[in-house]
Amino acid sequence: MGEATKVVIVNASPKGEYSLTLQYAKYLVTREPTIDWFIIHVGEQLTDMEYDKAWFENSLGVLETCKAVIWATPVYTMLVPWQLIRFFDLVKQAGRDSIFKDKYATSVMSCFHYFDNLAEQWLYGTCEDLGMHFMEGFSVDNTDLLKSEFRASMRFFMQEFHQATIDRSVVIRRSNVLRNESSPPFKAQSMHSATAKKKDLRTVLLTDEKNTDSNLSAMIDVFVAAYPNEVEVVDINSFPYEGACQGCLRCELVGECDRKDGFQDFYQNLVNTCDVLVHAMNIEGRYARPIWKLFLDRTFSNGHRTSMMGKHTCYLVAGPLSQLPNMKEFLEGKDRVGKENSAGVISDECPDSAHLQALIENLALRLDRAARANYQKGVNFLGVGGMKIFRDLIYGMRGVVRDDHRFYKERKLYDFPQKNLKNQLFNLFMGVATTFKFVRLGAYQNMKPLYILEHKRLVDSDKL
Numbered sequence: 001m002g003e004a005t006k007v008v009i010v011n012a013s014p015k016g017e018y019s020l021t022l023q024y025a026k027y028l029v030t031r032e033p034t035i036d037w038f039i040i041h042v043g044e045q046l047t048d049m050e051y052d053k054a055w056f057e058n059s060l061g062v063l064e065t066c067k068a069v070i071w072a073t074p075v076y077t078m079l080v081p082w083q084l085i086r087f088f089d090l091v092k093q094a095g096r097d098s099i100f101k102d103k104y105a106t107s108v109m110s111c112f113h114y115f116d117n118l119a120e121q122w123l124y125g126t127c128e129d130l131g132m133h134f135m136e137g138f139s140v141d142n143t144d145l146l147k148s149e150f151r152a153s154m155r156f157f158m159q160e161f162h163q164a165t166i167d168r169s170v171v172i173r174r175s176n177v178l179r180n181e182s183s184p185p186f187k188a189q190s191m192h193s194a195t196a197k198k199k200d201l202r203t204v205l206l207t208d209e210k211n212t213d214s215n216l217s218a219m220i221d222v223f224v225a226a227y228p229n230e231v232e233v234v235d236i237n238s239f240p241y242e243g244a245c246q247g248c249l250r251c252e253l254v255g256e257c258d259r260k261d262g263f264q265d266f267y268q269n270l271v272n273t274c275d276v277l278v279h280a281m282n283i284e285g286r287y288a289r290p291i292w293k294l295f296l297d298r299t300f301s302n303g304h305r306t307s308m309m310g311k312h313t314c315y316l317v318a319g320p321l322s323q324l325p326n327m328k329e330f331l332e333g334k335d336r337v338g339k340e341n342s343a344g345v346i347s348d349e350c351p352d353s354a355h356l357q358a359l360i361e362n363l364a365l366r367l368d369r370a371a372r373a374n375y376q377k378g379v380n381f382l383g384v385g386g387m388k389i390f391r392d393l394i395y396g397m398r399g400v401v402r403d404d405h406r407f408y409k410e411r412k413l414y415d416f417p418q419k420n421l422k423n424q425l426f427n428l429f430m431g432v433a434t435t436f437k438f439v440r441l442g443a444y445q446n447m448k449p450l451y452i453l454e455h456k457r458l459v460d461s462d463k464l
Helices: 020-030 052-064 083-095 118-129 148-167 215-226 261-271 290-304 325-338 353-372 379-396 402-410 421-433 439-451 453-458
Strands: 006-011 034-040 068-074 104-110 138-140 198-207 231-236 274-285 312-318 344-348
Touching: 006 052, 006 148, 020 034, 020 068, 020 104, 020 138, 020 148, 052 261, 068 118, 068 148, 083 290, 083 421, 104 118, 104 148, 104 231, 118 138, 118 325, 198 215, 215 231, 215 274, 215 312, 215 353, 261 290, 274 353, 312 353, 325 344, 325 379, 344 353, 379 402, 439 453
Parallel strands: 006 034, 006 068, 068 104, 104 138, 198 231, 198 274, 274 312, 312 344
Antiparallel strands: none
């Protein structure tokens, strides 16, 4: 028997020992011999705005002496919880990033596979930026651990991860190396503002900075000047957050958030009642500034109900967006699943200030026209796939998440194919008919005109 390998499980769930993800991580380490393992409850300890400084220092000491780290984290709003982002940020502020260098790392993520790819991309990218050797881990569902064949795969994976840690095996880097480049300074020229702003479209602009000498503030100024309607600018830093989302599901079961800081009412009164929502955000690391994650995680007090569905939005972004495909997919996925009808995403990376200003002014005018026309964008894979995950999740829990169930039922989001009676009868008929070869041959010969028959009839008519 060799020397035991010290492995630290960093538990990002605010539920602490009651975390589902933690059970998977504990299974990995308890079924592998010669491992000494420790748990750091980052999610639980960093949920409130005030935290235990002594616990933090002790946690850094534990991490400093380990050989490997298993990140055990749920997926909240398409990423790891704010608490884990905050932990990385606190380590950086303490000047202790070096404790992660050359350590081996992997992850266990639990969710219903809703954009868990983005959470893993952020995590391995962040770890690799810190010099860690990250091995692809597991994204699990809530019943996977109860299946013997899945447990066998978990044991094999842990053996491989453990051996790689012992042997110091070469691990391929999966993330791109971020270039340390600042966006060109944005200097807006004279701005032409409408003399009388309209008031019939309630427009809210959420931002992480306000009235500063920076690119984002300049972009906001250009947008507000060009936009034909009054804009209510809200700095999300100014809300008196009691803490982060606790993952307690009180909002789902009782209908109200367990936090007493009033965020649920603030969000519903401000955002749910607007017609247009503009996001103006700075990028930090591989995501937006951490305050955005705190804000977005807290919006779960609205459940799985997409409050911007059918409304309109857009994004102004300051930072290296072109280097962050996961961030771009996050913005598009949020738009497509929520049916937010985004008019576009504009980054300050444009080297020509005049061109950037023209882009923002054009965006402001297009957003107004789209909202007034009630323009609804088409859907793509991200929107269809994400909504099907939510649809199946809510339907499977409809006895518990009653508000979500009511929302999905009223908006006819339960679009299960077996409920399409016309389609069922068609397939029943064709299932019998196509047992004959001459029918299959006839269908093949007439497939092209039959496929577009109704569409062509409409196009050729005068019908709008």
